[in-house]
Amino acid sequence: NTKVYYIDEHDTDKIKEAAEIIASGGTVVFPTETVYGLGANALDEKACEKIFTAKGRPQDNPLIVHVADFDLSKYVTDISENAKKLMEAFWPGPLTIIMPKKDIVPLTTTGGLDSVAIRMPSNKIARKLIEFSGVPIAAPSANISGRPSPTTIEHCINDLTGKVDMIIGGEKCDVGLESTVVDTTGDEVVILRPGGITKEMLEEVVGNVSIDPAIMEKASEGLRPKSPGMKYRHYAPKAPLTIIKGDLNNVIKYVNEKTDELSNYGYKVGVMATDETIKKYNANIKISVGDRKESGIIAANLFDVLREFDKIDVDYIYAEGFSEEGLGLAIMNRLKKAAGYNVIEV
Numbered sequence: 629n630t631k632v633y634y635i636d637e638h639d640t641d642k643i644k645e646a647a648e649i650i651a652s653g654g655t656v657v658f659p660t661e662t663v664y665g666l667g668a669n670a671l672d673e674k675a676c677e678k679i680f681t682a683k684g685r686p687q688d689n690p691l692i693v694h695v696a697d698f699d700l701s702k703y704v705t706d707i708s709e710n711a712k713k714l715m716e717a718f719w720p721g722p723l724t725i726i727m728p729k730k731d732i733v734p735l736t737t738t739g740g741l742d743s744v745a746i747r748m749p750s751n752k753i754a755r756k757l758i759e760f761s762g763v764p765i766a767a768p769s770a771n772i773s774g775r776p777s778p779t780t781i782e783h784c785i786n787d788l789t790g791k792v793d794m795i796i797g798g799e800k801c802d803v804g805l806e807s808t809v810v811d812t813t814g815d816e817v818v819i820l821r822p823g824g825i826t827k828e829m830l831e832e833v834v835g836n837v838s839i840d841p842a843i844m845e846k847a848s849e850g851l852r853p854k855s856p857g858m859k860y861r862h863y864a865p866k867a868p869l870t871i872i873k874g875d876l877n878n879v880i881k882y883v884n885e886k887t888d889e890l891s892n893y894g895y896k897v898g899v900m901a902t903d904e905t906i907k908k909y910n911a912n913i914k915i916s917v918g919d920r921k922e923s924g925i926i927a928a929n930l931f932d933v934l935r936e937f938d939k940i941d942v943d944y945i946y947a948e949g950f951s952e953e954g955l956g957l958a959i960m961n962r963l964k965k966a967a968g969y970n971v972i973e974v
C-alpha cells in the first residue's frame with residue numbers, strides 16, 4: 629500500500645498528488661540535496677506521530693521542519709542576527725537552524741523542546757512538495773532508526789515500504805550527509821551536527837563558530853550532545869566496524885594482518901578502502917568510498933557503502949580514517965558513530 633513514483637522535478641502532477649497526501653495528514657518520502665526525508669505536516673501532531681512509528685524513532689528525538697519561504701514569523705518567536713545572516717548566505721541549502729518555537733509547532737514535532745529546527749532545502753522536488761502542500765514539512769532522514777541515512781530511492785524502498793503512504797524521487801542525493809545543524813540563540817553560533825556546510829564556511833559569515841564538544845566522542849555523563857539525535861547509535865552496519873587511523877601504509881599493513889588472522893578462523897572481512905589504496909588490501913571484500921582527494925565524493929558515497937556491506941554479509945569491517953578538516957569533520961562524525969567510536973591509531 630505504499631505508492632512508489634520514480635519522478636523528476638517536472639512531474640508536477642505526481643508532486644501534487646504527494647502534496648495532497650501531506651496536506652491530509654499522510655506520510656511521503658521525498659528527495660533532498662542531503663538525504664531522503666520522511667515527511668508529514670509539521671503542524672499536525674497525528675501526522676508527525678506517524679513519522680516516529682514508521683521509523684521506530686525515539687519520541688524525544690526532534691524533527692527538522694522544512695520550509696520553502698523565508699518568512700518564518702508564524703513558527704518562531706525570534707530570529708537572531710546570526711540566524712538572519714546564515715539564512716541569507718546558505719538557504720536554500722544543507723543548513724538547519726534552531727530557533728525558539730511558537731505554540732503552533734506541536735511538541736510532538738520538537739520532541740518536547742521549546743525550540744524548533746528549520747531548514748529550507750534546495751532540491752527542486754522538495755521545494756515544490758512544500759509549496760504545493762501549503763504547510764511546513766517535518767522530515768527526518770527516511771531510514772529505519774539506527775540504519776545509515778538513505779541517499780538513494782532504493783534505500784528508502786528497502787527500509788520503509790509498507791510503512792509510509794508514498795515514496796517519490798529517483799535521483800541520488802548530491803551531498804549524501806545530513807544537513808549541518810546550528811544553534812544561533814547564543815552570542816556565538818554552535819555546531820550541533822556537522823554537515824555539508826562546514827565550520828569554515830559558517831565562519832566566513834558570522835565570525836567565530838564553536839562545535840558542541842560532545843559530537844566527536846562517545847556520549848557519557850557530563851558529555852551529552854545538545855542535539856538529542858546525536859546521542860543515539862546510528863548509521864551502523866550489522867557487522868562490527870573499526871576505523872583504522874594513521875599513516876596509510878601502516879593502516880594497510882594492520883588491516884592485512886587482521887584479515888589474515890580472521891580469515892584463518894573462517895570469518896569474512898570487509899574493507900572500506902579508497903581509490904588510492906583498494907588494490908593493496910588482501911581482503912576478498914573491499915569497496916572504495918571514493919578518491920581521498922575528493923571529500924565531496926566520499927561524503928556522497930559513505931552511507932551507500934555502509935549499506936553495501938550489509939548486503940554482502942561480512943563478519944568484520946575495517947574502514948580507513950580521514951582528516952577532520954572541512955567536510956572531513958562531518959564524514960568522520962558519521963563514520964565514528966557507525967563504528968560505535970571504535971577507532972584504532974596505528
Ligand code: TXA
Binds near residue numbers: 664724745768807
Ligand atoms: O539533511 C537533513 O537534515 C535531513 C533531510 C531530510 O533534511 N534530515 C535529517 O533529520 O537529518 P533527522 O531527524 O535525521 O535529524 C535531525 C537532527 C537530530 O540530530 C535532532 O536531534 C536535531 O536535528 N534537532 C532537531 N530539532 C532540534 C532542536 N530543537 N534542538 C536541537 N537539535 C535538534
Ligand code: MG
Binds near residue numbers: 769
Ligand atoms: Mg536521521
